[in-house]
Amino acid sequence: PEHYPEDIDKIADEVQAKEFLADFNSSAEEVWNAYIEASWTYESNISEHNKQAMLEKKLEMSNHTLTYGLKAREFDPTDFQDQSLKRMLSKMRDIHSAGLPEQELRMYNDLVATMETKYSVAEVCRANGTCHSLDPDLNKIMAESRDYMELLFAWQGWRNASGRTIRQDYVRYIQLANKAARLNGHSDNGASWRSVYETPTFEQDLERLWRELEPLYLNLHAYVRRALYKKYGAKHVNLRGPIPAHLLGNMWAQAWSNIYDLLAPYPNATQVDATPAMVAKGWDAQKMFEESEHFFTSLGLKPMPPEFWNKSMLEKPTDGRKVVCHASAWDFNNRKDFRCGTTDLQIKQCTVVNMYDLVTVHHEMGHVQYFLQYKDQPVSFRDGANPGFHEAIGDVLALSVSTPKHLHSIGLLDKVETNPESDINYLMKIALDKICFLPFGYLMDQWRWKVFDGRISEGEYNKEWWSLRLKYQGVCPPVPRTEEDFDAGAKYHIPANVPYVRVQRALSQNIMFPGHWGRFWLPSHLVERYFISYVIQFQFHEALCRAANHSGPLHTCDIYRSKEAGKLLGFKLTPAMCLSLGRKVMQLGSSRPWPEAMALLTGQPHMSALPLVKYFQPLIDWLERENSKNGDICGWPEYDWTPPRGEWALAAALAPTTAPSTREGKVDFLG
Ligand SMILES: CC(=O)N[C@@H](CC(=O)O)C(=O)NC[C@H](CC1(C(=O)N[C@@H](Cc2ccc(O)cc2)C(=O)O)CCCC1)C(=O)O
Numbered sequence: 001p002e003h004y005p006e007d008i009d010k011i012a013d014e015v016q017a018k019e020f021l022a023d024f025n026s027s028a029e030e031v032w033n034a035y036i037e038a039s040w041t042y043e044s045n046i047s048e049h050n051k052q053a054m055l056e057k058k059l060e061m062s063n064h065t066l067t068y069g070l071k072a073r074e075f076d077p078t079d080f081q082d083q084s085l086k087r088m089l090s091k092m093r094d095i096h097s098a099g100l101p102e103q104e105l106r107m108y109n110d111l112v113a114t115m116e117t118k119y120s121v122a123e124v125c126r127a128n129g130t131c132h133s134l135d136p137d138l139n140k141i142m143a144e145s146r147d148y149m150e151l152l153f154a155w156q157g158w159r160n161a162s163g164r165t166i167r168q169d170y171v172r173y174i175q176l177a178n179k180a181a182r183l184n185g186h187s188d189n190g191a192s193w194r195s196v197y198e199t200p201t202f203e204q205d206l207e208r209l210w211r212e213l214e215p216l217y218l219n220l221h222a223y224v225r226r227a228l229y230k231k232y233g234a235k236h237v238n239l240r241g242p243i244p245a246h247l248l249g250n251m252w253a254q255a256w257s258n259i260y261d262l263l264a265p266y267p268n269a270t271q272v273d274a275t276p277a278m279v280a281k282g283w284d285a286q287k288m289f290e291e292s293e294h295f296f297t298s299l300g301l302k303p304m305p306p307e308f309w310n311k312s313m314l315e316k317p318t319d320g321r322k323v324v325c326h327a328s329a330w331d332f333n334n335r336k337d338f339r340c341g342t343t344d345l346q347i348k349q350c351t352v353v354n355m356y357d358l359v360t361v362h363h364e365m366g367h368v369q370y371f372l373q374y375k376d377q378p379v380s381f382r383d384g385a386n387p388g389f390h391e392a393i394g395d396v397l398a399l400s401v402s403t404p405k406h407l408h409s410i411g412l413l414d415k416v417e418t419n420p421e422s423d424i425n426y427l428m429k430i431a432l433d434k435i436c437f438l439p440f441g442y443l444m445d446q447w448r449w450k451v452f453d454g455r456i457s458e459g460e461y462n463k464e465w466w467s468l469r470l471k472y473q474g475v476c477p478p479v480p481r482t483e484e485d486f487d488a489g490a491k492y493h494i495p496a497n498v499p500y501v502r503v504q505r506a507l508s509q510n511i512m513f514p515g516h517w518g519r520f521w522l523p524s525h526l527v528e529r530y531f532i533s534y535v536i537q538f539q540f541h542e543a544l545c546r547a548a549n550h551s552g553p554l555h556t557c558d559i560y561r562s563k564e565a566g567k568l569l570g571f572k573l574t575p576a577m578c579l580s581l582g583r584k585v586m587q588l589g590s591s592r593p594w595p596e597a598m599a600l601l602t603g604q605p606h607m608s609a610l611p612l613v614k615y616f617q618p619l620i621d622w623l624e625r626e627n628s629k630n631g632d633i634c635g636w637p638e639y640d641w642t643p644p645r646g647e648w649a650l651a652a653a654l655a656p657t658t659a660p661s662t663r664e665g666k667v668d669f670l671g
């Protein structure tokens with residue numbers, strides 16, 4: 001025939017599109033690996049040279065996205081049979097920041113690197129010249145000082161040194177991010193994210209979980225407020241108002257366990273803090289990581305490969321190098337032969353010898369164990385079943401490690417009692433991190449969405465940050481805030497452009513395509529990964545404790561050495577077995593929809609807050625009795641209360657715009 005029927009072109013087109021996609025994936029891997037390597041080099045040794053090298057690789061990545069994105073637009077996938085192909089092509093058409101003119105793209109990439117660098121090298125200096133970094137100095141003051149003014153020195157100083165210096169960069173970054181979004185046909189950056197990744201029930205799920213857990217948070221907030229009222233007095237703490245944000249033991253008031261000593265329910269019962277013993281027994285970062293590895297292998301999971309130990313950075317360098325101290329776990333997946341191959345895995349953490357960091361060690365090691373377990377999956381499936389799963393693994397094991405029974409077994413507590421008072425003490429300590437994080441996790445990206453889509457304009461960044469902090473956390477700034485400040489920028493994830501919400505790519509079940517069975521990529525959606533992790537880790541804990549034949553209350557369970565529990569999560573692959581993809585949760589990676597992984601682990605496919613409530617039930621009952629005994633109310637009806645400003649008016653007059661001048665740790669107004 002003088003010409004082919006129309007659909008021949010279509011089929012040829014689809015075959016061609018498949019080849020195009022295969023070509024994209026293989027070349028993307030190389031470009032992406034080059035960028036990860038350069039990022040590691042930069043984050044573990046901040047220098048102009050390393051920054052430029054990293055930015056070059058980032059630009060190459062953007063050019064790759066642009067080239068393939070423009071080519072993807074030439075296809076017309078309307079009649080394609082393969083849904084995954086259509087999904088992937090439509091995602092590639094959105095080229096994000098790569099759509100910016102080169103100069104603006106360079107500016108955009110440079111801004112993100114500059115903001116993360118400013119944050120990572122920021123210091124607060126005293127009048128006498130000594131300067132303090134966030135990690136470990138200011139974090140130590142926030143955790144250990146019980147001096148209202150010294151806490152304020154660290155809290156306000158950090159926000160002057162980090163947030164304030166980043167504010168203008170962030171404004172410029174938002175402008176460019178929104179311009180890039182508009183170039184891709186979206187109204188703003190927030191819409192760009194939400195459009196490409198459908199969020200079927202994302203917002204409602206989150207809202208429902210928060211509503212279920214809010215009463216627990218409000219009871220804890222009331223109890224802690226009472227303890228801070230006793231410590232700092234009526235002048236600084238109002239029993240019917242929000243809590244000044246610098247009194248909660250953490251620079252962002254996102255984890256409160258450091259002030260446990262101010263509020264231990266039964267001071268004479270077993271104490272639960274292993275820090276003194278860790279220091280007394282000379283534990284160091286290496287020991288903490290080895291202890292964590294030992295816990296993983298006791299479950300029958302994998303040990304760290306040898307290069308992990310010599311490539312990781314487990315302590316803040318003392319050779320003067322500047323580094324990004326914010327902990328992270330890296331999967332270079334830089335081995336072509338992914339079948340039974342290895343992959344470079346590393347952790348970067350400025351580890352401090354204390355209980356809080358021992359939990360963080362397990363958190364990061366949970367990421368690495370996941371990397372190890374799914375390394376034999378195809379690249380597209382090397383992810384958590386959903387991002388919350390990836391965040392939960394390490395924390396689940398830490399729930400066992402933190403029990404007094406386990407700490408005693410590794411010599412970090414000298415005595416253990418199992419009685420109601422000790423149980424309440426323990427539950428309180430865990431709740432101060434797990435429950436108090438929830439409102440923070442919930443508000444982090446609400447602020448960011450609103451900034452992206454313009455509901456929060458530049459002139460109200462700080463006002464809106466604090467209205468969300470008041471609404472969800474019931475905390476208030478201890479000193480007046482203005483739009484000169486940029487308090488959201490004092491939290492790593494904002495300047496580093498690391499979302500709390502992460503993209504979850506989902507796969508359909510097996511379905512019948514014309515002529516063959518298969519699966520396709522469903523519209524991906526967003527997962528508020530840290531908030532989700534705090535909910536599902538208690539579902540996982542309950543399931544693993546059941547597998548370990550634990551009897552008794554859930555919070556006393558320690559799955560240490562339970563091979564039955566380990567078998568649910570993954571296992572040590574013998575080389576021969578790596579070709580048969582295992583059916584363990586972590587080995588699945590993101591190859592199956594997350595409800596299947598949830599069902600494999602817990603016996604049912606839903607995310608549920610019930611195991612979390614069940615875990616804390618004894619404390620919930622105790623808190624309700626304690627608060628009504630003290631006549632304390634839940635919430636902060638006097639929402640516009642603020643701590644006294646008088647002395648600050650004087651200080652503001654006396655001190656320059658940087659942190660209040662101080663002698664050794666004390667703030668001296670009248671001198
Ligand atoms: C290459 C790369 O980026 N890799 C990812 C991992 C991956 O995606 O594969 C990664 O390493 N991200 C770093 C991030 C670090 C931490 C964090 O930022 N935590 C949140 C919230 C929170 C706080 C307490 C807690 O117990 C659990 C979570 C915060 O501190 O606000 C800080 C210490 C803990 C976890 C992390 O490990 O999640």
Ligand SMILES: [Zn+2]
Binds near residue numbers: 363367390391
């Ligand atoms: Zn994590």
